[in-house]
Amino acid sequence: MTPLLVFQRISKSFGAVRALRGVDFELRPGEVHALLGENGAGKSTLIKVATGAHTPDGGTLMVDGEVHDGLTPALAHDLGIACIYQQPALFPDLTVMENLALRLEKPASFARVRWTDRRKRAMELLAKVGAEILPDSTVNELSMPEQQLVEIAGAVGAEARIVIMDEPTASLTRREQERLYGIVRALKSEGIGIIYISHRLEEIFALADRVTVLRDGSSAGTFDVCDINEGELIRLMVGREVTHLYPPPLGSPGEVRLKVDHLCCHASGVEAVSFEVRAGEILGMAGLVGAGRTELARILFGITPADAGTISMDGRIVTVRSPSEAIDEGIAYVPEDRRRHGVVLDMSVAENVTLAAHRRYFPGGWLRDRIEAGAARDAVERLAIKTAGIDAPVSSLSGGNQQKVSLSRWLATEPKLLILDEPTQGVDVGAKSEIHALIRRFAEAGMAVILISSDLPEILGMSDRIAVMGGGKLIGILPSGSAAADVMAVALGQSGTPGKDIA
Amino acid sequence: MKDWRYRRELAVAALLGCILLGLAIWAPAFYQAQPLLSLATREAPSLIVTCGMVIVILTRQIDISVGSMFSVCGVVCGLLAASGWPVWSLLPAGVVIGGAMGAVNGVFIAGLGLPSIVVTLAMLVALRQGLNLFRQGEFVTLPDGVQWFGMSQVHGQIVVLCATGVLVALLAYGLQRISLGRHFYAVGSDAEASRLAGLKPRRVTFLAFVFLGALTGIAAMVNVVQSPQVQPLSGYGMELKVIAAVVVGGVAISGGRGYLWGAAVGLLLLACISPALVYLHMEAYWEKAFQGAIILVAVLAEGLRARSARRHRTDFS
Numbered sequence A: 001m002t003p004l005l006v007f008q009r010i011s012k013s014f015g016a017v018r019a020l021r022g023v024d025f026e027l028r029p030g031e032v033h034a035l036l037g038e039n040g041a042g043k044s045t046l047i048k049v050a051t052g053a054h055t056p057d058g059g060t061l062m063v064d065g066e067v068h069d070g071l072t073p074a075l076a077h078d079l080g081i082a083c084i085y086q087q088p089a090l091f092p093d094l095t096v097m098e099n100l101a102l103r104l105e106k107p108a109s110f111a112r113v114r115w116t117d118r119r120k121r122a123m124e125l126l127a128k129v130g131a132e133i134l135p136d137s138t139v140n141e142l143s144m145p146e147q148q149l150v151e152i153a154g155a156v157g158a159e160a161r162i163v164i165m166d167e168p169t170a171s172l173t174r175r176e177q178e179r180l181y182g183i184v185r186a187l188k189s190e191g192i193g194i195i196y197i198s199h200r201l202e203e204i205f206a207l208a209d210r211v212t213v214l215r216d217g218s219s220a221g222t223f224d225v226c227d228i229n230e231g232e233l234i235r236l237m238v239g240r241e242v243t244h245l246y247p248p249p250l251g252s253p254g255e256v257r258l259k260v261d262h263l264c265c266h267a268s269g270v271e272a273v274s275f276e277v278r279a280g281e282i283l284g285m286a287g288l289v290g291a292g293r294t295e296l297a298r299i300l301f302g303i304t305p306a307d308a309g310t311i312s313m314d315g316r317i318v319t320v321r322s323p324s325e326a327i328d329e330g331i332a333y334v335p336e337d338r339r340r341h342g343v344v345l346d347m348s349v350a351e352n353v354t355l356a357a358h359r360r361y362f363p364g365g366w367l368r369d370r371i372e373a374g375a376a377r378d379a380v381e382r383l384a385i386k387t388a389g390i391d392a393p394v395s396s397l398s399g400g401n402q403q404k405v406s407l408s409r410w411l412a413t414e415p416k417l418l419i420l421d422e423p424t425q426g427v428d429v430g431a432k433s434e435i436h437a438l439i440r441r442f443a444e445a446g447m448a449v450i451l452i453s454s455d456l457p458e459i460l461g462m463s464d465r466i467a468v469m470g471g472g473k474l475i476g477i478l479p480s481g482s483a484a485a486d487v488m489a490v491a492l493g494q495s496g497t498p499g500k501d502i503a
Numbered sequence B: 001m002k003d004w005r006y007r008r009e010l011a012v013a014a015l016l017g018c019i020l021l022g023l024a025i026w027a028p029a030f031y032q033a034q035p036l037l038s039l040a041t042r043e044a045p046s047l048i049v050t051c052g053m054v055i056v057i058l059t060r061q062i063d064i065s066v067g068s069m070f071s072v073c074g075v076v077c078g079l080l081a082a083s084g085w086p087v088w089s090l091l092p093a094g095v096v097i098g099g100a101m102g103a104v105n106g107v108f109i110a111g112l113g114l115p116s117i118v119v120t121l122a123m124l125v126a127l128r129q130g131l132n133l134f135r136q137g138e139f140v141t142l143p144d145g146v147q148w149f150g151m152s153q154v155h156g157q158i159v160v161l162c163a164t165g166v167l168v169a170l171l172a173y174g175l176q177r178i179s180l181g182r183h184f185y186a187v188g189s190d191a192e193a194s195r196l197a198g199l200k201p202r203r204v205t206f207l208a209f210v211f212l213g214a215l216t217g218i219a220a221m222v223n224v225v226q227s228p229q230v231q232p233l234s235g236y237g238m239e240l241k242v243i244a245a246v247v248v249g250g251v252a253i254s255g256g257r258g259y260l261w262g263a264a265v266g267l268l269l270l271a272c273i274s275p276a277l278v279y280l281h282m283e284a285y286w287e288k289a290f291q292g293a294i295i296l297v298a299v300l301a302e303g304l305r306a307r308s309a310r311r312h313r314t315d316f317s
Helices: A043-050 A073-078 A096-104 A115-128 A144-157 A174-189 A201-207 A230-238 A293-300 A323-328 A338-342 A349-355 A369-382 A399-411 A429-444 A456-462 A484-491 B007-026 B033-058 B066-082 B087-111 B116-135 B153-177 B179-189 B191-196 B201-224 B238-248 B260-279 B286-314
Strands: A005-014 A017-027 A032-037 A058-063 A081-084 A162-166 A193-197 A210-215 A218-224 A256-265 A270-278 A282-286 A308-313 A316-318 A331-334 A417-421 A448-452 A465-470 A473-479
Touching: A005 A043, A017 A043, A017 A058, A032 A043, A032 A201, A032 A230, A043 A081, A043 A162, A043 A193, A073 A081, A081 A144, A096 A115, A096 A144, A115 A144, A144 A174, A174 A193, A174 A201, A201 A230, A210 A230, A218 A230, A230 A484, A256 A293, A256 A448, A270 A293, A270 A308, A270 A448, A282 A429, A282 A456, A293 A331, A293 A417, A293 A448, A323 A331, A331 A399, A338 A399, A338 B191, A349 A369, A349 A399, A349 B179, A369 A399, A399 A429, A429 A448, A429 A456, A448 A456, A456 A484, A465 A484, A473 A484, B007 B260, B007 B286, B033 B066, B033 B153, B033 B179, B033 B201, B033 B238, B033 B260, B066 B087, B066 B116, B066 B201, B066 B238, B087 B116, B087 B201, B153 B179, B153 B201, B153 B260, B179 B191, B179 B201, B191 B201, B238 B260, B238 B286, B260 B286
Parallel strands: A017 A218, A032 A193, A032 A210, A081 A162, A162 A193, A270 A473, A282 A448, A282 A465, A331 A417, A417 A448
Antiparallel strands: A005 A017, A005 A058, A210 A218, A256 A270, A256 A308, A308 A316, A465 A473
């Protein structure tokens, strides 16, 4: 039996970041093949290579035993590869029928639209996947699971033989999940190969035939699900040697800086989170993507204010309903998506360094070149920012150096609480160590630090305590020195020992 | 890199210089004091509005209601003058009326988050039609002592030019040197990043519209004092002229980049084409064609710059 899809030593880099380092992977007809790995292990990149969105740097990609060098999204579609993303990629203002037609009909700009055929086809496909959706409803009227069904109907209609599903059950209720499992099994019985990405281990054991574990951009092995257990899978996901030395932690933290009590935000799905962080302490926040860590940070910084619960700084209850209020309370936040919002890319290094602290640098509101240049030079020196000059636009800097600019702006405000969201994502190794050392120095200077990271070794190496989040809740707080597998087990909801000291 | 920061503005200034030089060679009659002074004074109101438009466009918004606001300010202040308000009180009155109309725009755009082009289009039509209804196209005759502040024409013109020059210089300086000026740039470059840096983008956007309104009020006064009557359609079409000047002057329509003095040079460039044609004995019909060509070249230059910047940026991804 020829495998549907074969990856041989596929590699792909983005700048200095090696997302895939020679991955082998194989998908057989009529198989559900689960793909498992931590955040950033390379799952998304692997999918994007399979759908032609990324061209691999090296290795061989075979579809139906034929080698394809230049796979494009259009070619992948013609070869019968379909991908159902976690967030359905439909046109929200068009009807279900039009969305299906856009995917299935050959584009012919001036051909007459045969509406009756379109509607008939759409109804057939929707019936096939068991969806009770009218073809004339517009997509934005549909719920998330209904949109997913439309996507699946599209894949069925395209006669896809390779269907990739990226965490399809992440936003589904129990009953909707069961229905999806039914559809997956039906597709499988027709000889379609399914690549199934999920963080839910029980789902993998219930549904998949084989599982491949990705770790740091390489395959940690492919197994039949009946030959492996949950513990081994977790170990394979995290079991990497520590290739990186972290700065030593400080002796004992000081007073309680931040105390969060039953913080809720309905809009971002954060529920009843309580914890505290002390001055000089680094609290690591672990969890899977979508666990609610960034959402929590955004609440603390006033971007999406809380509906209920309290935030106290130094024992005093504070209200933060906007970032500027948060800054006034001594809270600083370095956001996850540095390239978009952590810095103003078009502005110069110097302008970015002073932007958050105009009132401090320029009392009276008059910008003074000499003060600004002094602050910028100081930041460039202290944080070892590599730049052509303080007047160079931040867009001309590398990722790690942009991150340092983003960090430097907060030092001027002398925050009491520093929240870092994925501070080393997409940063090369050298800059990573420098950023780690800086974070430790901030803590030593008496700041309370919340470090959100999907890089488990980073969390383990940097944190004084580790908070684990999942589904918008704080699942547990582990002491420093915990093993990676313990943290992962709590995050995946597999642990019998939930948080030892939920504050 | 640093040496080339102003290359766009300098290119526009060089083009203006070429035209002025060409006129000096082939039509030295252009450089008679009186006509030149009149030309400059006539353009002073547009120049002031251009400064306000620079602020709004830097914050990544647009205001197409300036022409109507200009007319309303002129007519209202003319009526105030006719009812006996002293000349000196007209300027603050214009600032207040213009600022209030700008604040209305600002509330809809910054407060409710509506798109600026739609809000200001509504404002443009509403004010223009309201004025038509109210005045039926009637001119306001001003009392003595308003035109040229009761001085001789030459003296009045010199006062107007000096005041405009000082105002433009102050604005250009302030935009670079005051914290709020920097905030206009930051919000226009990336409103979300600015918010995360603790700025208040909505307040900054609101203020941009108030500034433009107030400056339009000042510009209307500068226009009112130039003639014995106020024409109710004095600002008709001003938005296009002013936006064109801003674009030609190198201010990015996508916000966050450009200099006020560049836009001022841009306005002078567009404004001197018509008299240049007259003095060079060419058909006046060519004016729009030349202005259009200059705008097209400016847009093209901006497009090429943006493209090369994008290419440059992806190198680092």
